[in-house]
Amino acid sequence: MRIFSNKRRPVHMGPYPTELLARINDTRPVRTSVVPPSVNVGEGQLDQALAPVQGVLEQLLTGVTVEHQAPLPADLRERTNLLKSAAYFFDATLVGICAYRNQWAIVVATESGPEPERDNLASGWIHGSQATFRNLRATQIAMILCNFLRLCGFYARGYSQSSEALLDFAIPELAIRSGVAFETPGDLVNPFTGKALGLAVVVTSLEMLSDRPLDPSAGSAASQGGLTWRLGLSGTRSAMADWFQDRRASHLSRYPMEKIRKVDRATTRVDENEIPQVPLRASFFARGAAGDLGAKAQAQYPNFVMKEPLGFATRNAQGQMIPLQDGPVASQAADMPNTAENAKAIKSLGYFLGTDLIGICEMPKYAWYSHDSEGNEITTRHKYAIVLLIDQGHETMEGASGDDWISGSQSMRGYIRGMEIATVIASHLRSMGFASRAHSNTDGQVLQVPLILKAGLGELSRIGEVVLNPFVGPRFKSAVVTTDLILEPDRHIDFGLQDMCNKCNKCARECPCNAISWGDKVMFNGYEMWKPDVERCTRYRLTNSRGAACGRCMKTCPYNHEGLLAHRFVLDLAIRFPMLRGPIARLDDYVGNGRRNMVKKWWTDLEIVDGKTDTPKSGANARELNPDKTDPGVPIAYYPASVMPDGTNADTQLVDRKAAVDVAGILESPEDAKRRIASGGARPEQYIPIKNLTA
Numbered sequence: 001m002r003i004f005s006n007k008r009r010p011v012h013m014g015p016y017p018t019e020l021l022a023r024i025n026d027t028r029p030v031r032t033s034v035v036p037p038s039v040n041v042g043e044g045q046l047d048q049a050l051a052p053v054q055g056v057l058e059q060l061l062t063g064v065t066v067e068h069q070a071p072l073p074a075d076l077r078e079r080t081n082l083l084k085s086a087a088y089f090f091d092a093t094l095v096g097i098c099a100y101r102n103q104w105a106i107v108v109a110t111e112s113g114p115e116p117e118r119d120n121l122a123s124g125w126i127h128g129s130q131a132t133f134r135n136l137r138a139t140q141i142a143m144i145l146c147n148f149l150r151l152c153g154f155y156a157r158g159y160s161q162s163s164e165a166l167l168d169f170a171i172p173e174l175a176i177r178s179g180v181a182f183e184t185p186g187d188l189v190n191p192f193t194g195k196a197l198g199l200a201v202v203v204t205s206l207e208m209l210s211d212r213p214l215d216p217s218a219g220s221a222a223s224q225g226g227l228t229w230r231l232g233l234s235g236t237r238s239a240m241a242d243w244f245q246d247r248r249a250s251h252l253s254r255y256p257m258e259k260i261r262k263v264d265r266a267t268t269r270v271d272e273n274e275i276p277q278v279p280l281r282a283s284f285f286a287r288g289a290a291g292d293l294g295a296k297a298q299a300q301y302p303n304f305v306m307k308e309p310l311g312f313a314t315r316n317a318q319g320q321m322i323p324l325q326d327g328p329v330a331s332q333a334a335d336m337p338n339t340a341e342n343a344k345a346i347k348s349l350g351y352f353l354g355t356d357l358i359g360i361c362e363m364p365k366y367a368w369y370s371h372d373s374e375g376n377e378i379t380t381r382h383k384y385a386i387v388l389l390i391d392q393g394h395e396t397m398e399g400a401s402g403d404d405w406i407s408g409s410q411s412m413r414g415y416i417r418g419m420e421i422a423t424v425i426a427s428h429l430r431s432m433g434f435a436s437r438a439h440s441n442t443d444g445q446v447l448q449v450p451l452i453l454k455a456g457l458g459e460l461s462r463i464g465e466v467v468l469n470p471f472v473g474p475r476f477k478s479a480v481v482t483t484d485l486i487l488e489p490d491r492h493i494d495f496g497l498q499d500m501c502n503k504c505n506k507c508a509r510e511c512p513c514n515a516i517s518w519g520d521k522v523m524f525n526g527y528e529m530w531k532p533d534v535e536r537c538t539r540y541r542l543t544n545s546r547g548a549a550c551g552r553c554m555k556t557c558p559y560n561h562e563g564l565l566a567h568r569f570v571l572d573l574a575i576r577f578p579m580l581r582g583p584i585a586r587l588d589d590y591v592g593n594g595r596r597n598m599v600k601k602w603w604t605d606l607e608i609v610d611g612k613t614d615t616p617k618s619g620a621n622a623r624e625l626n627p628d629k630t631d632p633g634v635p636i637a638y639y640p641a642s643v644m645p646d647g648t649n650a651d652t653q654l655v656d657r658k659a660a661v662d663v664a665g666i667l668e669s670p671e672d673a674k675r676r677i678a679s680g681g682a683r684p685e686q687y688i689p690i691k692n693l694t695a
Helices: 048-061 074-087 121-126 130-151 171-177 221-231 239-246 284-290 295-303 309-325 339-352 394-397 406-433 447-454 497-503 508-509 534-543 552-556 565-576 578-590 658-665 670-678 690-694
Strands: 094-100 103-110 156-160 182-183 186-188 198-204 356-362 384-391 436-439 476-483 523-524 528-529 606-611 612-614
Touching: 048 130, 048 156, 048 309, 048 406, 074 094, 074 103, 074 130, 094 171, 103 130, 121 339, 130 156, 130 198, 130 309, 130 406, 171 182, 171 186, 171 198, 186 339, 221 239, 284 295, 284 534, 295 534, 309 406, 309 436, 339 356, 339 384, 339 406, 356 447, 384 406, 384 447, 406 436, 406 476, 447 476, 497 578, 508 552, 508 578, 523 670, 565 578
Parallel strands: none
Antiparallel strands: 094 103, 103 198, 156 198, 182 186, 356 384, 384 476, 436 476, 523 528, 606 612
């Protein structure tokens, strides 16, 4: 949590006020006695889970450079800022650049999350693996930068602390030359971080400006940073906020979820006994891939995110991690009978690995897909779900329209992090003898939205099939670990969102394809919700010609904000005083939340066409708020379980939109469903999958 906004701080400057640090002009090669932390597998329990993921990333540090050079900024300062911003976008802690022979080296430094207390089970898991994990985090960012540069037509080769022997200078030496850190006896130090750093390097032919080394004699962080650092006056991470965070228990998120009211049931009606189990084939992206939405959507499906080079740069790693999501289970399970302590340990491990929010729930049958993407019946039945949320990054969303060229990359940023963390947790649990599987956007067997709701991480929102969190709003991506380790579930939460969404139509108003309902909630497949037109939404995200995918509802939601102390105060008012929710929603428009902040637009709009990265021919969306828009009266198309495609049939099964619009006439209101169930009425036919209807 910060007091002062960072709206005027460009992304390339990073989270710490490193611009205040004294530097020297000597850029000659340095030799250092610092030995990088050992990253040999086997030193810590967690290393065995980290090593295969590290191996995937290492393979992608090299690759083929495309022949066509993309139109990256000609100005060296702008070009340098672009690469630094990209690294910070993927959560680098520090970034520096220096000359390397006749090329340039980008040095990436990362840190890990809070370490568990000694009496926390996760402390033993993590001990000895800290350096291994920091190395993995730095390697991941280096891998993405390498792939991006090669897709843009520039040579790039990455080096981790496992492969630094291939460099002419050790990575710690390059960290010193690039101004990331300076040497103290036996260690590398940056005045502001106060934590050990993971390091990785990208060597590239792309010319940039070099940073100057830090002056090790300039004094402490307090003397150089002053009040700017202590309080975060320029919108940076502050020493005060870090001090408070370091004193929170390791199983607690940096967001005070423990202060949100807990309830026994979701704030929207969920008739669990009536919810149908559906195949993955019924998801609308799967339908688009199969041709159900027509030839245009089918043709665009393979490219709708990968047509932008930064998003594409993450995709190979995700594909190669799929086999790591499941695997053999150790024959003997560890003795872990305490559900509360187990849950604390899992959360502490997740936060150490970089998760933003974690919830736990029992695994209901309806949250499993009935069939996987190959049409095979899913028989996995783990008892619990660990739900991980990854913030998509407020700063970058500030500079975007929500449906421009960075939108797909924001999704990929969340997906690769979530997949990585879930894979490590699941692998570690299997090594302790507990059947576990990671479920990612790339490959999963579960519906994640019901689990986010059930794990107490938010409430269903007007956006529709989106759970909204009180602190990051809808601005997240999720991953799930299902497991047989016994865990204490979290309870549902209530922060007044149903009333707030009733009084705020901003997401519906700003949706570029009118897919979000302006009307009342209905019962759909057992859930009370503002049902969106998922067909229309999917078509737009697949065929958006002026951007990659879409997240405009996330961009413009009043709960998408910086997380300042002032925002916490307004959230508290909205929770405590329902009569203020309408004015708060209107105030959000008045202060301009949801507008593009061009200080934060750090990326170059680029599109890959026929293997060449170039300026997008159709341009880029540049939407601003549209407060005068009223309900366009566009009907919603509903595709309940009774008309979902057969999960075992991969053939094209075209949607019948006219019939789907007519379904509105048979949907129940939440009140009607309550009365029907109370009187013993039968489950509506539209809840029954088509195969069961005809059986």
